[in-house]
Amino acid sequence: MLFDEGGAVLGSTLGSDAAAQGVAKAAAQLLAGAGGFRSEGSITQLEASTAGGSVFVVRDGARRIAATTGPAPTVGSSSTT
Numbered sequence: 001m002l003f004d005e006g007g008a009v010l011g012s013t014l015g016s017d018a019a020a021q022g023v024a025k026a027a028a029q030l031l032a033g034a035g036g037f038r039s040e041g042s043i044t045q046l047e048a049s050t051a052g053g054s055v056f057v058v059r060d061g062a063r064r065i066a067a068t069t070g071p072a073p074t075v076g077s078s079s080t081t
Helices: 017-035
Strands: 002-004 009-011 045-050 053-060 063-068
Touching: 002 017, 009 017, 017 045, 017 053, 017 063
Parallel strands: none
Antiparallel strands: 002 009, 002 063, 045 053, 053 063
16 A cells, blocks of 8 residues: 555555555554654664564655565565575
């Protein structure tokens, strides 16, 4: 889902506007909360993981992207052959 710094949803694959607004609000709260652990700079990306899946939030200027996965996502994994 794509949303702006004010929380307005710009694009989503969720089934309803209410669900998209809820995810945008939660993602913005994750970024703000994570920022409280830094003394300088701002959080530009984060991953929160549970046994049920992960949430990824990325900030670039005024735009934010939030995505969720199921358990054991392959994002960021590498394989060697």
